[in-house]
Amino acid sequence: xxxxxxxxxxxxxxxxxxxxxxxxxxxxxxxxxxxxxxxxxxxxxxxxxxxxxxxxxxxxxxxxxxxxxxxxxxxxxxxxxxxxxxxxxxxxxxxxxxxxxxxxxxxxxxxxxxxxxxxxxxxxxxxxxxxxxxxxxxxxxxxxxxxxxxxxxxxxxxxxxxxxxxxxxxxxxxxxxxxxxxxxxxxxxxxxxxxxxxxxxxxxxxxxxxxxxxxxxxxxxxxxxxxxxxxxxxxxxxxxxxxxxxxxxxxxxxxxxxxxxxxxxxxxxxxxxxxxxxxxxxxxxxxxxxxxxxxxxxxxxxxxxxxxxxxxxxxxxxxxxxxxxxxxxxxxxxxxxxxxxxxxxxxxxxxxxxxxxxxxxxxxxxxxxxxxxxxxxxxxxxxxxxxxxxxxxxxxxxxxxxxxxxxxxxxxxxxxxxxxxxxxxxxxxxxxxxxxxxxxxxxxxxxxxxxxxxxxxxxxxxxxxxxxxxxxxxxxxxxxxxxxxxxxxxxxxxxxxxxxxxxxxxxxxxxxxxxxxxxxxxxxxxxxxxxxxxxxxxxxxxxxxxxxxxxxxxxxxxxxxxxxxxxxxxxxxxxxxxxxxxxxxxxxxxxxxxxxxxxxxxxxxxxxxxxxxxxxxxxxxxxxxxxxxxxxxxxxxxxxxxxxxxxxxxxxxxxxxxxxxxxxxxxxxxxxxxxxxxxxxxxxxxxxxxxxxxxxxxxxxxxxxxxxxxxxxxxxxxxxxxxxxxxxxxxxxxxxxxxxx
Numbered sequence: 001x002x003x004x005x006x007x008x009x010x011x012x013x014x015x016x017x018x019x020x021x022x023x024x025x026x027x028x029x030x031x032x033x034x035x036x037x038x039x040x041x042x043x044x045x046x047x048x049x050x051x052x053x054x055x056x057x058x059x060x061x062x063x064x065x066x067x068x069x070x071x072x073x074x075x076x077x078x079x080x081x082x083x084x085x086x087x088x089x090x091x092x093x094x095x096x097x098x099x100x101x102x103x104x105x106x107x108x109x110x111x112x113x114x115x116x117x118x119x120x121x122x123x124x125x126x127x128x129x130x131x132x133x134x135x136x137x138x139x140x141x142x143x144x145x146x147x148x149x150x151x152x153x154x155x156x157x158x159x160x161x162x163x164x165x166x167x168x169x170x171x172x173x174x175x176x177x178x179x180x181x182x183x184x185x186x187x188x189x190x191x192x193x194x195x196x197x198x199x200x201x202x203x204x205x206x207x208x209x210x211x212x213x214x215x216x217x218x219x220x221x222x223x224x225x226x227x228x229x230x231x232x233x234x235x236x237x238x239x240x241x242x243x244x245x246x247x248x249x250x251x252x253x254x255x256x257x258x259x260x261x262x263x264x265x266x267x268x269x270x271x272x273x274x275x276x277x278x279x280x281x282x283x284x285x286x287x288x289x290x291x292x293x294x295x296x297x298x299x300x301x302x303x304x305x306x307x308x309x310x311x312x313x314x315x316x317x318x319x320x321x322x323x324x325x326x327x328x329x330x331x332x333x334x335x336x337x338x339x340x341x342x343x344x345x346x347x348x349x350x351x352x353x354x355x356x357x358x359x360x361x362x363x364x365x366x367x368x369x370x371x372x373x374x375x376x377x378x379x380x381x382x383x384x385x386x387x388x389x390x391x392x393x394x395x396x397x398x399x400x401x402x403x404x405x406x407x408x409x410x411x412x413x414x415x416x417x418x419x420x421x422x423x424x425x426x427x428x429x430x431x432x433x434x435x436x437x438x439x440x441x442x443x444x445x446x447x448x449x450x451x452x453x454x455x456x457x458x459x460x461x462x463x464x465x466x467x468x469x470x471x472x473x474x475x476x477x478x479x480x481x482x483x484x485x486x487x488x489x490x491x492x493x494x495x496x497x498x499x500x501x502x503x504x505x506x507x508x509x510x511x512x513x514x515x516x517x518x519x520x521x522x523x524x525x526x527x528x529x530x531x532x533x534x535x536x537x538x539x540x541x542x543x544x545x546x547x548x549x550x551x552x553x554x555x556x557x558x559x560x561x562x563x564x565x566x567x568x569x570x571x572x573x574x575x576x577x578x579x580x581x582x583x584x585x586x587x588x589x590x591x592x593x594x595x596x597x598x599x600x601x602x603x604x605x606x607x608x609x610x611x612x613x614x615x616x617x618x619x620x621x622x623x624x625x626x627x628x629x630x631x632x633x634x635x636x637x638x639x640x641x642x643x644x645x646x647x648x649x650x651x652x653x654x655x656x657x658x659x660x661x662x663x664x665x666x667x668x669x670x671x672x673x674x675x676x677x678x679x680x681x682x683x684x685x686x687x688x689x690x691x692x693x694x695x696x697x698x699x700x701x702x703x704x705x706x707x708x709x710x711x712x713x714x715x716x717x718x719x720x721x722x723x724x725x726x727x728x729x730x731x732x733x734x735x736x737x738x739x740x741x
Contacts, residue, residue, distance in 0.1 A: 133164075205239065380400065421481075536556070
């Protein structure tokens with residue numbers, strides 16, 4: 001079953017199958033991805049810069065190897081231990097890490113998948129119950145389903161590839177189906193595995209912790225395996241579900257980069273393995289640790305999606321592809337294409353000690369400086385005087401808000417501000433009415449300690465009754481007050497991962513079923529309240545991943561609001577995620593997380609490089625500071641379209657130089673804004689320069705502030721002088737507009 005016609009999208013060939021040579025050739029605008037069928041095995045031939053047609057210039061070398069069983073008795077050099085396989089198994093001679101593993105009823109884990117057919121079709125299918133990139137019109141993408149089967153195991157596996165017409169990206173996912181009579185158990189199932197024929201790469205990944213998210217780690221590949229993973233029940237601040245392989249000469253603006261991003265919010269595993277013949281196997285998918293999935297006859301299992309991006313224009317080229325794709329065809333809903341509001345959040349102003357009078361006073365000051373959205377954070381519900389109680393009891397604390405949320409929201413709206421609200425729906429406090437009524441509703445294992453973290457347990461969202469309760473209680477709040485924004489928090493990771501409703505042989509499905517349940521709950525709520533802007537939060541950026549962006553188009557980047565720390569946090573986050581998705585706020589000094597004192601100008605410039613807001617007590621600012629805030633708000637409103645929908649270029653890395661610089665350029669290159677941040681002053685001051693990227697070299701640009709006119713080529717190649725000033729923590733901003741002749 002196959003089609004071998006060339007398909008055209010306005011003259012753009014996307015997927016071609018050469019039936020004579022059994023070659024699949026997938027083409028994005030800038031990349032080619034080539035596979036070959038040989039003896040039923042699906043082999044990977046090439047992924048890299050676009051070629052017009054693959055004619056076999058670099059055939060696979062069949063070379064007998066010691067301790068290498070051959071897969072074809074007539075071809076001693078045809079061995080799975082060295083072939084570049086597209087979805088490799090274990091047990092038949094390939095000793096590298098496999099893409100999947102299945103256990104049969106007889107206890108064996110040997111499978112042998114062979115090509116059984118393929119279908120090429122226009123469009124891109126939705127993934128059942130999972131977030132994924134999407135299309136709005138069929139002609140935006142073309143897809144390929146390759147069927148692999150093992151008749152002995154009764155196993156069918158479909159590898160799905162989708163190629164976007166307008167984005168330089170290829171997506172991969174895998175569907176398993178039990179077509180036999182016995183029960184199968186999936187022990188491992190990655191979404192994408194690629195064998196590269198050399199090892200001349202650096203790996204790039206992002207690590208961190210709460211308040212220190214997404215630090216860049218670049219290192220050369222070495223023999224053996226490198227694993228980047230989370231087993232915390234969340235994508236986590238410890239590691240992002242992303243990695244890239246970079247040619248060793250690649251940097252921000254040049255060189256080859258191969259990006260792997262995983263559209264999932266739970267446990268994941270990325271693995272990069274270099275074997276004894278200096279070939280590299282790279283994979284990304286669900287974490288096999290503590291995972292299995294029972295697959296009864298006729299049942300299917302769908303893996304989440306991996307998004308693969310090739311760039312020959314360095315890390316920046318890769319990032320901008322992810323930015324455009326995730327902003328336009330991963331994020332959804334009313335707010336996807338809308339400018340996001342400037343907000344004030346009361347958390348660092350009041351913490352749990354909030355009351356109507358204080359909140360309205362902050363809102364009044366926000367009105368005076370033309371902020372657009374007031375957000376009421378933690379502490380408004382149950383008897384929540386600290387973090388030791390009340391999660392799960394989603395009703396208003398009348399001691400603090402005697403007139404209720406609807407009244408407060410109406411007062412805020414009368415001031416001309418929108419009103420937002422904080423929830424932490426996935427958690428329950430032991431000291432809560434909900435837990436006292438339903439102690440079995442949290443994740444737990446019988447006869448084991450229920451570990452506390454932040455004085456709370458994790459609700460078992462694999463259970464429909466728990467999801468129904470949350471949907472009802474949250475909907476009741478959202479329906480009975482004029483709420484424009486929801487901050488959805490999650491402040492602990494999973495322990496004692498078990499479900500009271502799952503049978504014993506499905507307990508290791510709990511963590512993934514939790515994620516499927518969470519996605520279903522959020523889907524129901526966002527559909528029911530399409531006019532609410534939802535922001536994801538997990539103790540800051542602890543669940544900043546593509547999976548959550550599908551449901552909530554922005555994420556709180558970090559609980560650490562210190563401007564200097566945020567240089568690295570926002571710089572690292574921008575490798576994959578667009579600035580419009582990054583919540584970035586100005587907070588008080590000394591900073592509540594690290595105690596640093598930075599200027600209001602510095603804090604403003606850093607926060608304006610993302611989705612802008614404030615997190616401080618406006619009533620405690622001096623008149624001079626309030627005037628500065630008012631000017632910042634007005635300035636951000638001017639540049640907001642450029643920041644939120646422009647192209648982002650990283651220029652100077654705070655991980656390498658200490659200082660940081662970046663710029664935003666409008667899609668038509670008619671407008672640009674550049675930011676330079678000096679971290680520590682030097683006793684022997686050096687004349688630093690700032691060079692824009694992404695401008696049109698033929699355009700003339702006028703400096704908004706000085707009126708000076710320069711060519712785009714001049715601004716990019718010779719650049720501008722950074723002012724020489726004394727003092728730490730300084731920021732500089734340049735705005736340019738194209739001169740209209």
